Amino acid sequence: MDAITPTIDTRYLNEPGAFEKYIPMDEWKLSDNPFVFKVAAKINAGARFHDLTLHSFVSLFGTAAALGTGLTFELDIHFTSINNKGAKKLDVNVAFVGERAIPWGADDAGFLMYALEWFARRQTFMRLSMTDGGLFWIYQRDSINSSIYCNTI
Structure with a gap:
């Protein structure tokens, strides 16, 4: 990311x-x-996945994060x-794989499916990071470079 730290979006937690x-x-x-496990172990920046269900996404990238x-x-x-x-359904572009500091506001794996469903009802794009330890965070759209954000799929 740029030198500016993006803001984490946790609006889904405010829902009744x-x-x-x-x-x-x-x-x-x-x-x-075993197929998902093999694919997850080899995910690198630049990889693209198309027409995943939310459950397939969580299975694939949850496995990748746990292994990585x-x-x-x-x-x-x-x-x-x-x-x-x-x-x-969703398409995914792997924008980055590497070390990143875990931001304040990161959430744990138990909320990911709910967060995905919440955002899917409200917008068409999002940037999400996942790491081992069962952690994820979602970036507020206005806190990242929108030209990168919208042109990576």
């Missing part, structure tokens, strides 16, 4: 009932699927469509 959706997790759950000890995966997400069962 948000904490009732919390699922306690100390670390990201590793996928049981000390690494942060910074992801540009574009919410694309809703399938015939009402599930939101």
Whole structure:
């Protein structure tokens, strides 16, 4: 990122009932699927994934974050469509993989699915970082370079 530290977006926590959706997790759950596990172990900056469901996204990148000890995966997400069962789909561009300081305001894995669902109903793009220890954070749109943000998918 630039020298300016982006602001973390935790608006999803202000929703009534948000904490009732919390699922306690100390670390990201590793996928049981050997294919997902292999792909997750090889994710690098510049990788792109298309038409993932929210559950597939959490499985793939949760596994990558858990395996990538000390690494942060910074992801540009574009919410694309809703399938015939009402599930939101998304495209992902891996913008950065490397060491990053964990910001104040980072949340734990137990809130990620709820946060994704919340943002998918409100906007089409978001930038999200995930790291080991079951931590993630979402950047406020106005705190990052919007030309990078919108042109990476």
